[in-house]
Amino acid sequence: MTTRVFTSPLFLGFDHLEQMIERAAKNSSDGYPPYNIEQLSPVSLRITLAVAGFTMDDLQITLEDNQLVIRGRQTDDGQGRVFLHRGIAARQFQRAFVIAEGIEVKGAWLDNGLLHVDLIRPVPQPVVKTIPISRGQTKVPAPARMVDGD
Secondary structure, eight states: OOOOSOOSTTOOSOHHHHHHHHHHHHSOOOOOSOEEEEEEETTEEEEEEEOTTOOGGGEEEEEETTEEEEEEOOOOOOTTOOOSOOOSOOOOEEEEEEOOTTOEEEEEEEETTEEEEEEEOOOOOOOOOOOOOOSSOOOOOOOOOOOTTO
């Protein structure tokens, strides 16, 4: 079920924001792996995931359409090993974070079973633009529309 957030006609061009909200709501509620999000300064954030048992080769970080996606895949190294108790999760995971436009991933590192991803949120500079008003009935051409099958 889709819930429209920006129903007012005064909100023009916010369709992509509604799509991002829907995408965030669809993200898995699975709690694995656990993570923290810290604000390090007014412009920087850090995501930390607990990925015990994963190596750098087992982890992948990608940025896909304003989603920071972190995946983990472990190879089963239990050949020839007999576990009396296996409490350390050795399963694959995918954790996605919807991030705003303009946020940049500055780097990532693995340290003592914790994967850290640093993000920067640059402060936007205010922009004021004067729009000229012309006389008469000059029409602005409408953008070309695509029809199914084109």
